[in-house]
Structure formats: structure tokens, C-alpha cells
Amino acid sequence: MKLVFATSEAHPLIKTGGLADVSGGLTSALVELGHQVKLVLPAYQAVLDKVNKVSVLSQFELDGVGKRLKVRLLSAKVAELKANVILVDIPELFNRPGNPYMAADAKDWWDNGERFGVFSKAVVEIAMDRVGLNWKADVVHANDWQTGLIPALLTLEKSKPRSLFTIHNMAYAGYFPKSLFEGLKLPWKWWTIEGMEFYDQMSMLKAGIQMADWVTTVSPSYAKEICYPEYAYGFEGVLNQRQKQGRLVGIINGIDDQEWNPATDRYISYNYSAEKGRIASKKRNKELLLTLLGDSDPQAHLTIPLIGFVGRLVEQKGIDLILQALPDILETESVQFVFVGSGSEYYEKQLMRLAGRYPGRVFVHIGYSETLAHQVEAGADMFLMPSRFEPCGLNQMYSLAYGTPPIVHHTGGLIDTVVNTTKQTLADKTATGFMFYDPNPHALRATILQALNLYKKPRSWQQIQKTGMQRAFSWKKSAQNYIKLYAKEI
Structure with a gap:
């Protein structure tokens, strides 16, 4: 299959939490299983500082909030990642120091909604083969609120790829004011309780949950827990609905057994295994x-x-x-x-x-x-x-x-x-x-x-x-479970 994996972070390029490990480990396992994977993330300043083999794949423009933005797609060679890495370079939105989501004062960037809304639009252009790559995706795998608009935007397309949306943590819902919804020129039919409206705000997480073909989360037990108010953060209604449809699935993450393996770990002085030493x-x-x-x-x-x-x-x-x-x-x-x-x-x-x-x-x-x-x-x-x-x-x-x-x-x-x-x-x-x-x-x-x-x-x-x-938690098993979902009839 041809797969676009959209994420806001990926190890070893940029990491604030477990999403980065998933983005790096799962995509590499999918490639090893024979699939074509394009790993797409924003070209943050910190990422551009790390990569040295970069080429321009495509240039185009997209609507931001009240302005047109120039977009470059950069191909980056990253030795530790097996997937093709595409960086979405929009300097006005992403060429900033430090954390992907916060400024130096530890407060969220004021325009995070626009940043990741426009990033989502760019991912859709890649998936639909409108940027000159001569490559159309069979599946788009989006992750967390930063990419929640992708499954929604894909519903507007004819002969669209299948979409899968993974919730890594329900605690972060991507809430933004109605003015952003208007500024991104999203269809008004989505400003409903069945769409992405949530108590007179828009929620990018809700957009992904409501409109993806499949919704997954990162363990079977968490998939059950988030259907209860204690863990759902107000989204128990839509999550229970998706569960009843058979569209909410828990797939346990794997670990990078090259990076985290006591038999080969380069960070420790004395290597060992279950069998030896x-x-x-x-x-x-x-x-x-x-x-x-x-x-x-x-x-x-x-x-x-x-x-x-x-x-x-x-x-x-x-x-x-x-x-x-x-x-x-x-x-x-x-x-x-x-x-x-x-x-x-x-x-x-x-x-x-x-x-x-x-x-x-x-x-x-x-x-x-x-x-x-x-x-x-x-x-x-x-x-x-x-x-x-x-x-x-x-x-x-x-x-x-x-x-x-x-x-x-x-x-x-x-x-x-x-x-x-x-x-x-x-x-x-x-x-x-x-x-x-x-x-x-x-x-x-x-x-x-x-x-x-x-x-x-x-x-x-x-x-x-x-x-x-002796318990195996490699990414291969997790990747095989995702592949079954990618291929499943909608």
C-alpha cells in the first residue's frame, strides 16, 4: 500500500513525547513489511538544523488565515528512519526556535490552530497527488489533534484515500475559537455537534474522531477507558458512537527493539540478554x-x-x-x-x-x-x-x-x-x-x-x-495490526 503518515513529531528529528517514538518506530516497521510510506511533518527550525541532505520536491501556495502562504515540500534523508521523510516548509508558521507547540515562555504559540490547520491542508494535497509527486496515497494515517483536520478535509474529496486517526492522549483536544474555523474557510456544515463544534469552540481532535474511517488508540484497555466520562474529557458521546460502529480499535504500541535492547544498547557499558549475562x-x-x-x-x-x-x-x-x-x-x-x-x-x-x-x-x-x-x-x-x-x-x-x-x-x-x-x-x-x-x-x-x-x-x-x-513488544506486531485495518472494508 501507499501510505501517508502525518505527524507533528518524529524521533530522532523532534520529540516531546511518545508520539515521536511511534512515528519513527511504526513507519519503519511498515516499510520493512513492504509498504511505501511517506512520513510527513512540519519543517520546524529545530528539524532543519538537524538534517543535512535536503532537496526540494515541490512548491505551491495554500490559504492561511487571511493570507496566501508559500509552501515547499522538502525531501530529507534520515539514516534512522526507513520511511521517505517529507518536511512541510512554511517559514511563516514553522521557522521558530525551540518546542513545536510552545514559545520560550512555555505558553502555546498564539497561532497553533492556523499552523496545524494549514499543515493538514498540505498533507491532503500530498495524499491527493496535487503537488507533482505522481504518487497518490491509498491510506492517510493522522495522529492527535494537530492532524485532526486531515480526515475531515479528505471527506470533501472524490476517490479519497482511506483515513485512520490515532488518539495518543485524550487530554489534548486542540480547542480553538470559531474565528479560526471561519479563517480556515471550513464548510459550515461541520459547525454542528455532529461535526467539530464543541461548546462553541472547534476541536481538531473531535474532527479526527468524527470523520476518520477508522479511529484507533494506543492500547486495547485505553480504547475501552476513553468511552467513560472519567477519561473522555467530554467526548464520551462520540467515542461510544464510534465504538458501536466498530470503528474504534485499540492497538498496543511497540518499542524500538534496536534502540531499546540490552543486548545491543550503545548507552550502557555491559550488554546482556535473558539468556546470557x-x-x-x-x-x-x-x-x-x-x-x-x-x-x-x-x-x-x-x-x-x-x-x-x-x-x-x-x-x-x-x-x-x-x-x-x-x-x-x-x-x-x-x-x-x-x-x-x-x-x-x-x-x-x-x-x-x-x-x-x-x-x-x-x-x-x-x-x-x-x-x-x-x-x-x-x-x-x-x-x-x-x-x-x-x-x-x-x-x-x-x-x-x-x-x-x-x-x-x-x-x-x-x-x-x-x-x-x-x-x-x-x-x-x-x-x-x-x-x-x-x-x-x-x-x-x-x-x-x-x-x-x-x-x-x-x-x-x-x-x-x-x-x-522474553515478552516481545516489537513494532512489527503492531504494524501488522495497523495493516489489517488499512486494508479492511469501510
């Missing part, structure tokens, strides 16, 4: 990690369990639960913690205070470090991921691959990827991690204590590690 190499990686973190005597602390956390320091990721549960655990148990991430200034300061209160036992790195993220997965004994909601989650899958049993909340993709440790799952050798069922600090504390207790039983612990490492 796991126990000794994890110990060596742990010693090195503790040394890098500033532990005064890492060798003496190798027998003390080390629990890692890598992620955003926001309530969605359960950082508030961690901060409430940890002091009591630190007072009563022999354990160390390492945190890598950034987010709310309040939670950053609280973590730093905790590290000051428990020197040598709580290590904190504010900010993201790719190297340190890999080293925590390889060197920690357990991984903490108590997310309040988690559409799919990647870190728990990385942790399983690295023999670092995750401690997770019973939600979303965490349900679909982690098998809770119970007497039964220990006995039948299916346990891969630890799960708590109520998002409160007491439940989290009890589950951490359960994991710490089992850590003292090496045979059981090593079985949990090995089972997790």
Missing part, C-alpha cells in the same frame, strides 16, 4: 549508575534495591503519589531511588528536598537525558510508573525488556503489557511486574513493599525478570 551485567550496570549519580560507596550498596523513575514530573505520571509514599518507605526500608525527569516546578523542588533529606538514598536528575534513561533501565532493580492514566506507556515495556520489573497502576496500556505478580502468576511463571489498583499513596506504598519483599527471594525475582525479558 543478565544477573552479573545488571549488577555491573548498577554499580556504574550509582557511581555516576554520586553514591559514596556504590560497591557496598549493590545489594540494596534501587528503584528508578524516568518521566514527566506531573500528576498524570503519579509523582504526587510517589512523594507521599516515599518518606515512610525510606524510614522503614533499606532502598535507594533515582529520578530522571522534569515538569512541574513544585514537584521538581519537592524531589530535590527529598534528595537533601535522604542523601545517598534519593538521587535526582532534573531534565531529560537519553543516556541516563537507558542506564536507569539497565541499572535499576525495579521501575516506578504509577500513572493515573496511561494511554499506552513505553517505559514499562523498556523495563520488561531490560529485566527491571515495573511497578504500575492498573490503567490503560499498563494493564495490557504488565502481568501482576500473585501466587498464581508466580506459580505459572507469567508474572512480569507489580500492579496496584487504586491511585492513592497507600496502595502504591503497599505494592512497593510487596516488590521489595520478593526482591529478597532471588529465584522468584529472577523468574519474573526473565519472563518479562
Whole structure:
């Protein structure tokens, strides 16, 4: 099939979250399975700074809000990506420093609606073969609110490609005023509750949900959860409708098993696999990690369990639960913690205070470090991921691959990827991690204590590690599930 994959970010070109990993990993897997894929994203300044082999494919103009905009399509060679990369270059909208969505003051760009509305128009021109590429798409795969207008715009076309819209996180709905709807000259028939109107605003997320041929989200459990008010952010009506039509499907994400593979990982000093060197190499990686973190005597602390956390320091990721549960655990148990991430200034300061209160036992790195993220997965004994909601989650899958049993909340993709440790799952050798069922600090504390207790039983612990490492979460399986949907009759 000929496939256009439209996204606002893709690793390794630009990344703010899991969407970038999906865009890079899934498209490469689709190419490996024999499909023609054009990965289309905006030509942000940060992206143009990274690529050095660029050629102009096409030039044309599109209507923005009250003006005509010049558009260039650039072909970029990116060694890590197997898909053909097309950058939509509209300097007036995308030639800006820093984050794709926010200015330096951490506020959204004032014209985000126009930026991604015009980007969506450009993607439709590519898909419909109106830009001189002599290539028409069979399927257009759009992702999150930034590309939500694409399925809607395609409904206006004759002999249109099929459209699939993936929700990576319901929390971001792409709300904009009616004036943008007018400025983009969208059909008034869409300004209804059955269209993209939402309480007198337009929602680009709703446009994608309502008008795509297929709607997917990134795990089967999250596909069920978003049909309930607690997770739907007001969209439970349209989501339930799409579910009843059989048009809402959950497909679990994969992980890049070249990038996140303890047997080949270039970021860690001692490689290992489920079959070879796991126990000794994890110990060596742990010693090195503790040394890098500033532990005064890492060798003496190798027998003390080390629990890692890598992620955003926001309530969605359960950082508030961690901060409430940890002091009591630190007072009563022999354990160390390492945190890598950034987010709310309040939670950053609280973590730093905790590290000051428990020197040598709580290590904190504010900010993201790719190297340190890999080293925590390889060197920690357990991984903490108590997310309040988690559409799919990647870190728990990385942790399983690295023999670092995750401690997770019973939600979303965490349900679909982690098998809770119970007497039964220990006995039948299916346990891969630890799960708590109520998002409160007491439940989290009890589950951490359960994991710490089992850590003292090496045979059981090593079985949990090995089972997790043998579970395959490669992109190939996910890609095959998407291909079935692409080809399915509408």
C-alpha cells in the first residue's frame, strides 16, 4: 500500500513525547513489511538544523488565515528512519526556535490552530497527488489533534484515500475559537455537534474522531477507558458512537527493539540478554549508575534495591503519589531511588528536598537525558510508573525488556503489557511486574513493599525478570495490526 503518515513529531528529528517514538518506530516497521510510506511533518527550525541532505520536491501556495502562504515540500534523508521523510516548509508558521507547540515562555504559540490547520491542508494535497509527486496515497494515517483536520478535509474529496486517526492522549483536544474555523474557510456544515463544534469552540481532535474511517488508540484497555466520562474529557458521546460502529480499535504500541535492547544498547557499558549475562551485567550496570549519580560507596550498596523513575514530573505520571509514599518507605526500608525527569516546578523542588533529606538514598536528575534513561533501565532493580492514566506507556515495556520489573497502576496500556505478580502468576511463571489498583499513596506504598519483599527471594525475582525479558513488544506486531485495518472494508 501507499501510505501517508502525518505527524507533528518524529524521533530522532523532534520529540516531546511518545508520539515521536511511534512515528519513527511504526513507519519503519511498515516499510520493512513492504509498504511505501511517506512520513510527513512540519519543517520546524529545530528539524532543519538537524538534517543535512535536503532537496526540494515541490512548491505551491495554500490559504492561511487571511493570507496566501508559500509552501515547499522538502525531501530529507534520515539514516534512522526507513520511511521517505517529507518536511512541510512554511517559514511563516514553522521557522521558530525551540518546542513545536510552545514559545520560550512555555505558553502555546498564539497561532497553533492556523499552523496545524494549514499543515493538514498540505498533507491532503500530498495524499491527493496535487503537488507533482505522481504518487497518490491509498491510506492517510493522522495522529492527535494537530492532524485532526486531515480526515475531515479528505471527506470533501472524490476517490479519497482511506483515513485512520490515532488518539495518543485524550487530554489534548486542540480547542480553538470559531474565528479560526471561519479563517480556515471550513464548510459550515461541520459547525454542528455532529461535526467539530464543541461548546462553541472547534476541536481538531473531535474532527479526527468524527470523520476518520477508522479511529484507533494506543492500547486495547485505553480504547475501552476513553468511552467513560472519567477519561473522555467530554467526548464520551462520540467515542461510544464510534465504538458501536466498530470503528474504534485499540492497538498496543511497540518499542524500538534496536534502540531499546540490552543486548545491543550503545548507552550502557555491559550488554546482556535473558539468556546470557543478565544477573552479573545488571549488577555491573548498577554499580556504574550509582557511581555516576554520586553514591559514596556504590560497591557496598549493590545489594540494596534501587528503584528508578524516568518521566514527566506531573500528576498524570503519579509523582504526587510517589512523594507521599516515599518518606515512610525510606524510614522503614533499606532502598535507594533515582529520578530522571522534569515538569512541574513544585514537584521538581519537592524531589530535590527529598534528595537533601535522604542523601545517598534519593538521587535526582532534573531534565531529560537519553543516556541516563537507558542506564536507569539497565541499572535499576525495579521501575516506578504509577500513572493515573496511561494511554499506552513505553517505559514499562523498556523495563520488561531490560529485566527491571515495573511497578504500575492498573490503567490503560499498563494493564495490557504488565502481568501482576500473585501466587498464581508466580506459580505459572507469567508474572512480569507489580500492579496496584487504586491511585492513592497507600496502595502504591503497599505494592512497593510487596516488590521489595520478593526482591529478597532471588529465584522468584529472577523468574519474573526473565519472563518479562522474553515478552516481545516489537513494532512489527503492531504494524501488522495497523495493516489489517488499512486494508479492511469501510
